[in-house]
Amino acid sequence: MSFVEQINRYNWQDVQESIAAKSAKDVEIALHATHPTLEDFKALISSAAENYLEEMAQKSHQLTLQRFGKTIQLYAPLYLSNECQNICTYCGFSLDVKIDRKTLTDKEILDEVAVLKSYGYDHVLLVTGEANKTVGLEYFKNAIELIKPFFSHIAMEVQPLNQDEYETLIKLGVNTVLVYQETYNKENYKIHHPKGKKSNFDYRLDTHDRLGRAGIHKMGIGVLIGLEDWRTDSFFAAAHLDYLEKKYWKSNFSISFPRLRPCAGGVELKSVMTDKQLVQLICAYRIFNQEVELSMSTRESETFRNNIIKLGITSISADSKTDPGGYSNPNVNLEQFEIHDKRSTADFIQAIKDQGYEPVFKGWDPVLQ
Numbered sequence: 608m609s610f611v612e613q614i615n616r617y618n619w620q621d622v623q624e625s626i627a628a629k630s631a632k633d634v635e636i637a638l639h640a641t642h643p644t645l646e647d648f649k650a651l652i653s654s655a656a657e658n659y660l661e662e663m664a665q666k667s668h669q670l671t672l673q674r675f676g677k678t679i680q681l682y683a684p685l686y687l688s689n690e691c692q693n694i695c696t697y698c699g700f701s702l703d704v705k706i707d708r709k710t711l712t713d714k715e716i717l718d719e720v721a722v723l724k725s726y727g728y729d730h731v732l733l734v735t736g737e738a739n740k741t742v743g744l745e746y747f748k749n750a751i752e753l754i755k756p757f758f759s760h761i762a763m764e765v766q767p768l769n770q771d772e773y774e775t776l777i778k779l780g781v782n783t784v785l786v787y788q789e790t791y792n793k794e795n796y797k798i799h800h801p802k803g804k805k806s807n808f809d810y811r812l813d814t815h816d817r818l819g820r821a822g823i824h825k826m827g828i829g830v831l832i833g834l835e836d837w838r839t840d841s842f843f844a845a846a847h848l849d850y851l852e853k854k855y856w857k858s859n860f861s862i863s864f865p866r867l868r869p870c871a872g873g874v875e876l877k878s879v880m881t882d883k884q885l886v887q888l889i890c891a892y893r894i895f896n897q898e899v900e901l902s903m904s905t906r907e908s909e910t911f912r913n914n915i916i917k918l919g920i921t922s923i924s925a926d927s928k929t930d931p932g933g934y935s936n937p938n939v940n941l942e943q944f945e946i947h948d949k950r951s952t953a954d955f956i957q958a959i960k961d962q963g964y965e966p967v968f969k970g971w972d973p974v975l976q
Contacts (some may be wrong), residue, residue, distance in 0.1 A: 610818045610850050611809050614843070616757065621793055622649075623839045629653035633922030638662055643659075643895045651891035652838050653848045658942035660887055667890035667919040676896050677964045680728040680922040681952070682762070683723050684904075686931045687750055689713050691736030693803030695789075696868055697831065700736040709931045710742055716750055720757050722934035726926060726952040729968045730760040732785070734929075737766035737805055739758070744818055746773050746781060753809060755780045762825075766804065767814040773821035785863070790834045791843030813849070826858055827902070832885075833867035833915045837878045841888055851896075861900035861922065862892055866907070882911055886918060891921035905946040914946050916962045925955040 629650040630805065637647035648657060656663065666796040684918065688710035689698040699706065711719065723731060735742045747765065755761060762783035763776070774782065790796055793808050800806040817828045828847055848860055866880060880888075885907075892901060902922040903915060914925065927935050927946055950958070959966045 609813055609908040610847055611813050613814075614791065614793075614846075616811065617843070617846070619839060621792065621835040622842055625649060626653050626838050626842060627959040629655050631655050631658065632883075634659050638894070642908060645842070645846055645849060647896045648891060651894060652841055653887060656887060656891070657883070660883065660890070663887065663890040664918050665895065667893040668917050670893055670897050671917075671919050671921065675921045678967050679916060679920070679959050680730065680900075680967045681728065681956075681965050682732055682760075682803045683726070683728045683952075684734050684764075684924060684929065684934065685716075685719055685723065685754075685925050686731045686929060687716065687746075688736045688738065688742045688931055690739050690741055691758055691803075692740070693736075693805040694801050695803075695805065696799045697834065698800075702729070702939060703853055708800035710738075711748075711931050713749070713753060715738055715932055715935070717752050718934065718935035719753055719863065720765055724757055727968050729758055729832075731758045732762040732764055732783075732924075737768070737803065739766060739804065744768065744775065747776060751776065751779045751781065762827075764827075767811050768820050770817040773818055773823065777821060777823060781823075782822055782927065783825040783861070784818055785829075785861070786811070786818075787827075787829045787831060787863070787865070788812060788844070788847075789831045790840055790896070791830065792835045792840065792846075795835060813823060815851055816854075819858060820849065823899075825860055825861060826855075829865065831865055831867060833878055833881050835878060836960075837880045837888070840878075845892070848896065848899060852896075857920060859900070861902050862899075863902045863904065864889060865904060885911075885914065889919045905948045909948045909950060912955075913958050913962065916964055924927060925950065926952040 622626040626649045632658045633650035637650040639641055655924040689700045690708045690710055691702055694703050695701045740776045751761060760784060761780055761781050763781055767786055769927060774889050788811060796808045797806060815826055830844050830846055852860060864885060901919050903912060903920045904924050912959050929946060
């Protein structure tokens with residue numbers, strides 16, 4: 608059974624009401640559970656758990672130290688293209704947004720690589736819009752061949768591909784693939800994705816099953832926090848993670864926490880999440896799953912990112928540019944969204960060290976250490 612089939616067993620409203628009904632007693636049971644369940648996760652993300660944030664933070668900190676130690680992996684996104692054939696209501700790359708479109712040439716890719724290597728990065732995340740005709744498998748193959756001599760860990764965040772295409776990219780050196788469902792609310796998914804291949808909810812949701820069958824080393828999941836009720840969406844992401852870990856146990860997994868940020872074309876938040884609630888969600892994931900990698904981008908503020916280092920995050924970006932060519936040609940503004948933490952890599956490294964942690968640039972996986 609795929610997760611596309613499994614998700615049909617759930618009803619969005621029933622899950623939402625179940626989370627809302629969780630009590631203080633349910634939270635206490637979840638905090639002391641040896642092997643937390645999805646019902647425990649519901650309790651940890653509920654409103655009732657907001658009164659237990661200190662206890663959750665302490666437990667998340669302890670569990671993270673036990674599993675990952677005092678290390679934070681640093682990575683950098685490398686945007687290859689902002690061309691996109693989809694219309695998405697929240698994205699600066701959306702087809703209906705009037706911005707200049709750019710896809711990097713071989714020379715421009717290598718210019719970006721040179722800057723990232725000068726910062727010290729050895730873990731790169733390749734990012735594009737979803738333009739199958741111009742930025743498809745052949746483009747990805749060429750880009751990977753260009754950059755793989757320079758990085759020990761190559762991750763990708765591009766359009767969902769078929770299983771055989773993933774198998775090809777894995778053979779070329781791709782370690783990790785990130786695909787976010789954006790929202791698991793199937794009824795409203797089409798509202799946010801009215802045009803393009805991304806509007807196919809089931810095909811996108813089945814992507815991680817295709818990745819698992821292809822034998823990917825690590826896959827990432829997540830929701831775009833703000834599109835729909837964040838608690839309900841996060842439960843479905845946790846259920847997805849639980850399913851994937853059991854079925855594709857040879858792979859590793861990561862969760863990201865992107866909150867909607869301002870972008871070209873504007874954006875409207877449907878579900879506002881406070882900083883306190885984001886801390887709650889991060890701690891809930893760590894308590895629920897001690898093995899999963901928790902990742903944080905530069906969407907968040909300096910203060911928030913500094914404070915979250917000790918509370919469960921294991922992988923974090925810095926000095927990010929969200930437009931193609933942004934590192935080597937920073938005067939061109941073609942960004943996907945507006946970043947918040949604009950510190951240099953060197954400054955952020957110092958912030959990590961000030962917390963008593965060690966930044967790691969190498970392609971890092973605690974399972975392999």
